[in-house]
Amino acid sequence: MKKLLLLLLSAITYGQDMYLDHSFINGLPIYVGDTLSIKFNTIDNNNSTYKLLQFDYQYNNKLLQKIDHTFYTDGPQTSLNHWDGYSFNPNTDISLSDLTGQYNWWAGGAYAASTTSYNSSSDWSVERITLQHTSNIPHAETILIVRFLLKDKANTNYSNYNNISKLSWARADGNVVYGMTNVINLQDVKGGGAGDVVLKLNTQAEQKEDYMYSIMDKVGTEITSGNFDANGEAIIQGLENDIEYQVGVWVNSDATWLGDVVSLTDAYMLFLQAINAGENPDEQDNIVDEIRKVVYDVNADGVINFDDSYALLMHVIGEPLENTYITADKWAYNISDLDKPFKPTENDKTFNAYHYLAGDADFSHSHYEAQVAVSRFSLAKENVIDHDLDLTTELVNGKIEFVVNLDRDDLSAIEFITDFDETKLEFEKIVFDSGDVITNYSTIKNNSVYFGSIEPEGKLQIKTGKSYKIVFNPKVEITNAAGLIYFRRQEAVTTAGQKLNLNLK
Amino acid sequence: MKKLIGLIVILFFSCQKDPTVYTPIPYVLEIPEVSGLKLESYIVTDKVQVNVKLPETGQYRIKIFDFTNKLVSQELVNGQKGDNILNVYVNALPPSSYTVSLYDNNTLIGKEFFTNE
Numbered sequence: 001m002k003k004l005l006l007l008l009l010s011a012i013t014y015g016q017d018m019y020l021d022h023s024f025i026n027g028l029p030i031y032v033g034d035t036l037s038i039k040f041n042t043i044d045n046n047n048s049t050y051k052l053l054q055f056d057y058q059y060n061n062k063l064l065q066k067i068d069h070t071f072y073t074d075g076p077q078t079s080l081n082h083w084d085g086y087s088f089n090p091n092t093d094i095s096l097s098d099l100t101g102q103y104n105w106w107a108g109g110a111y112a113a114s115t116t117s118y119n120s121s122s123d124w125s126v127e128r129i130t131l132q133h134t135s136n137i138p139h140a141e142t143i144l145i146v147r148f149l150l151k152d153k154a155n156t157n158y159s160n161y162n163n164i165s166k167l168s169w170a171r172a173d174g175n176v177v178y179g180m181t182n183v184i185n186l187q188d189v190k191g192g193g194a195g196d197v198v199l200k201l202n203t204q205a206e207q208k209e210d211y212m213y214s215i216m217d218k219v220g221t222e223i224t225s226g227n228f229d230a231n232g233e234a235i236i237q238g239l240e241n242d243i244e245y246q247v248g249v250w251v252n253s254d255a256t257w258l259g260d261v262v263s264l265t266d267a268y269m270l271f272l273q274a275i276n277a278g279e280n281p282d283e284q285d286n287i288v289d290e291i292r293k294v295v296y297d298v299n300a301d302g303v304i305n306f307d308d309s310y311a312l313l314m315h316v317i318g319e320p321l322e323n324t325y326i327t328a329d330k331w332a333y334n335i336s337d338l339d340k341p342f343k344p345t346e347n348d349k350t351f352n353a354y355h356y357l358a359g360d361a362d363f364s365h366s367h368y369e370a371q372v373a374v375s376r377f378s379l380a381k382e383n384v385i386d387h388d389l390d391l392t393t394e395l396v397n398g399k400i401e402f403v404v405n406l407d408r409d410d411l412s413a414i415e416f417i418t419d420f421d422e423t424k425l426e427f428e429k430i431v432f433d434s435g436d437v438i439t440n441y442s443t444i445k446n447n448s449v450y451f452g453s454i455e456p457e458g459k460l461q462i463k464t465g466k467s468y469k470i471v472f473n474p475k476v477e478i479t480n481a482a483g484l485i486y487f488r489r490q491e492a493v494t495t496a497g498q499k500l501n502l503n504l505k
Numbered sequence: 506m507k508k509l510i511g512l513i514v515i516l517f518f519s520c521q522k523d524p525t526v527y528t529p530i531p532y533v534l535e536i537p538e539v540s541g542l543k544l545e546s547y548i549v550t551d552k553v554q555v556n557v558k559l560p561e562t563g564q565y566r567i568k569i570f571d572f573t574n575k576l577v578s579q580e581l582v583n584g585q586k587g588d589n590i591l592n593v594y595v596n597a598l599p600p601s602s603y604t605v606s607l608y609d610n611n612t613l614i615g616k617e618f619f620t621n622e
Contacts, residue, residue, distance in 0.1 A: 392566075394581040421596040423551075447597065482555070482567040482580040482605070483594040504576035 018048040018139065019180040020055055020099060020170050025145075031242070032192035035067060036148045038165055038184065040129070044139040048175045053131045053143070055099065055170035055177070058088055061125045062156045063164050064148035069127075072142040076133035080144075087121035088168035097179040099170035106169055126168070150186075154193030161186035190242035194344035197239050201232035201249065203355045205365040208232035210255035211355065215239065215342070216246040244343040249336035249353045257365070259329030264316050264415030264452055265493045266361035270296060270309035271456040272497065273361075291356055294335050295366065298326050298359050309456070312359060316415060318443040318450040326359035333358030362499055389490065389502040393481040400425060400481045404468040406434075411462045411500075414492040415452040418470070421484045422447040425472040435463040448488070458495055530556065530588050542607040542615035549595050549619050557582065557589040557607055559614075566608040569593070572601060595621040 024030075025037050042053065059066070061084065071078040094101040106117050118126065129144060131137060153161065162185040170177040201211055213234055214225040223245065228234045239245065251258065273296065296304045298311050299321075311324045320326065325333045339352040356366040364384075390405040402418065420427070427449065432440045434453045437460060442451035449470060453462050478484070490502040534556035536543050545554035559565060562585050569578040577598065582591065593605055598621050606616035 392579055392581045419597045421594050423596055424594060478592070478594070480567075480580060480582055480591045481594075482582075482591060483552070483569055483578050484580075484597060485578055486597040486599075487577050487579075504579065 017045050017176040017178060018050070018172060019043040019045060019178050020053075020167060020172075021180040022057060022165070022167050022184065023181045024184060024186070029188045029190045029242075030150060030186055031190045032150055032152045032240070034150050036064065036150045036186075038146050038148065039142055040144040040146075041142050042137075042139045042172070042177075043180060045178075048139075048172070049136040050172035050175055051133050051136060053137060053170070053172045054129070056088060056126060056128045056168035057165060058086070058124045058126045058168060059146075059148065059165040060123055060158070060163070062123050063151050063153060063158060063161060065151055066125070067147040067149055069144060069146040071131075071144050073131060073133075073137065073144075075135075076131045076137050078144075079128075079130040081128040083118075083126045085120055085122050085124070086118045086126045087124035088126065089117050089119050090168065096166075097182045099167055099177045099179050099182075100172075100175070103169035103171045103177075107171075150189065152192040154195060161189045192241045194239040194241045194349060195237070196349065197236045197344045198350045199228075199234045199236055199247070199342075200350065200352050201228045201234070201355060202352055202367045203232070203365065204363060204368050205251075205257070205355075207255060207257060210252045210257075212250055212252055213353070214248040214250075216248065218244065218246070220246065239344055241344050241346055244341050247336070247338060247342045247351075247353060248334075249355050250334040251332040251355075251357070253330050253332060255332070258327060258332055260489065261327045261332075261357050261365045262312060262315055262359040263362075263364075263489070263491045264313075264413045264454060265364070265491055265499045266359060267309055267312035267316050268413040268454055268456070268458075268493050269361040269497065270298075270304070270312050271306070271454070272458050273304055274306040274309050275456075275458065291335060291337060291354070295356050295358055295363075296361055298324050300325055312361070313441075313454065315359070316450070317441045317452075318445045318448070327357040327365075364499075384499045384501050386503050387492070387500045388505040391487055391490070391504050393485045395478070395481050398474065399428070400472040400474065400478075400484060402470040402472070402485050403466050406462065406464045406467040408492070408500075409461055409464050410494045410496070411492045412458055412460065412495040413452070413454040414462055414467075414502075415450075415489065416468070416487075417448055417450050417489040419448050419486040419488050420472060424474060424476050424478055425484055426475055428471040428473050431469040431471070432467070433463060433465065433469075434467045435460065438462055455495075458497075461495060530590070534588075534590065536588070536615075540607075540614050542605065542617055544593070544605070544617045544619055547617070547619050548622060549593070550622050551596060552592045552594045553619065555591050555593050555605065555617075557584055557591055559584045559586055559589060560609075562586045563609075565614070567591070567593070568606045568608060569598070570604045570606065572603070574604075577603070593619070595619075 021041050021043055025039050090096055090102050091105040163183050165184040167179045167182050199213055201208055208228050209230045211228045215223045217223055224238050226234055296308055298308045311321050314321050315326045327333050335356040337354045342351055354367040360366045393402050427444050430442045430451055434440055438453045438455050440453045487504055492500040492502055533545055534543050536556055536558040540560040541558050543556045564583050567580045567582055568576055571577050600621050602620050604616055604618050607614040
């Protein structure tokens with residue numbers, strides 16, 4: 001009978017419906033941590049009037065933290081009740097936007113007969129608003145604004161900010177009330193914990209665990225830092241979505257291989273570049289070229305020319321020039337770049353870092369891109385070829401002779417660094433037989449001999465045979481030479497620019 | 506009494522050897538095979554004695570490899586058939602673990618590991 005009366009009442013008042021609006025008034029985008037303001041007001045649809053308005057809504061308290069509420073009515077008596085840990089269980093046979101229908105269902109029986117109309121739910125808070133007045137309450141005026149702090153969903157079970165607040169039911173005298181914005185969805189929330197952000201290191205250097213990263217905010221304050229793993233990946237936490245950070249990548253100065261980065265191949269490449277490009281740097285305006293200018297311009301004068309190649313050569317022979325920026329033992333000049341702005345978002349948390357070392361002209365320990373190889377800088381490392389080389393040490397007539405037996409006739413640059421036992425040997429001389437017009441060099445530094453040859457024009461080749469012989473005088477009585485000479489580095493490059501790793505046999 | 510008899514036996518056999526062919530090889534460097542290589546010690550400072558026992562008189566190579574099997578030092582030696590007591594010097598080698606090998610052309614005759622401290 002009660003249901004019949006309610007149905008009759010609904011039928012009678014059907015033509016006098018109104019809307020209850022429930023919407024946020026913030027501008028977009030909204031950031032985690034922002035104050036979200038939800039406004040309530042009625043909208044007339046068919047000359048409806050009311051002196052009493054009562055409605056329930058509920059909000060997700062995992063995503064919203066209530067700050068306060070304010071009634072904006074002038075005259076009506078107002079009330080707001082609040083319950084945490086409950087959620088309205090609507091009648092799914094009735095449209096959810098039919099707020100009066102849901103009210104009638106709830107008030108007409110579900111409220112009294114069932115405990116399931118409001119289920120326990122720790123994620124939800126229910127608020128019940130009542131306005132009553134002796135005269136008609138005007139439509140289209142703000143009734144109430146409830147303010148919330150928008151919380152980070154990172155630590156919740158929610159993957160988005162949809163359905164964060166919803167109207168449950170309403171009644172307004174004899175009117176049928178429909179929800180205008182029944183459910184609030186926040187589609188464009190920025191910020192918040194980014195969770196695991198992956199930074200991938202791109203370099204040809206093998207010891208990726210020697211690399212470190214630093215994440216900084218816009219003004220350069222460090223947020224976090226750490227090491228890459230052996231695979232060149234870093235999992236970074238503690239960052240926020242939609243915030244752009246600065247990223248620095250560098251090699252730990254204790255890395256034992258830094259002294260191997262710049263070799264004669266790099267100098268030879270720069271000589272060829274200087275010949276090809278003259279005084280003008282390459283003008284291609286892609287990012288690789290920009291990087292290359294920095295890597296090659298080791299004296300930082302803005303151009304890539306013979307001064308740079310000469311500086312690299314002096315570095316290789318152990319007589320480095322001042323005011324140059326060349327990676328060396330215990331000293332790395334780091335250059336890094338990213339594939340895109342480091343700005344984690346909900347759907348994008350993986351970034352690539354490209355790392356380069358100044359002076360590493362053959363990219364042996366830097367990121368390498370194929371497009372470099374197809375440009376004029378065709379000497380960049382693509383495939384390093386191994387070649388066997390015979391180096392011998394022998395006790396001859398009381399002296400130690402170190403001999404390089406060169407058997408390859410297409411080399412335009414070759415470099416050796418050998419260490420010797422200075423407690424038992426002293427350097428006497430080096431004999432070059434590398435060809436008449438080849439530029440040879442040798443430098444003795446502590447217990448190391450830097451020697452080799454380069455043909456900077458890139459046209460002639462180093463003579464084969466016993467191209468180099470170093471003679472040492474024993475300082476003490478020795479029986480033989482095993483272990484007295486240590487082959488630290490040997491490298492060569494062909495006239496065509498192919499880098500060779502010289503494997504001793 | 507047993508020790509005394511043993512000593513007399515050793516002295517007897519020692520006296521029977523031709524002193525011109527006797528080679529005083531330290532016990533730790535003795536190689537029972539016809540050829541091979543043996544180190545006096547496996548933990549080395551400054552230098553270590555090595556017995557290079559050659560099958561024939563000729564030119565051989567002593568090669569030193571680092572732990573990645575990269576050749577880091579090499580010597581051509583002209584040795585006599587039998588035991589040749591030489592040295593491996595380690596001051597020029599960075600502290601690490603190495604393999605010293607004896608080669609006849611490309612044939613490995615013997616090898617030993619040592620640590621340079």
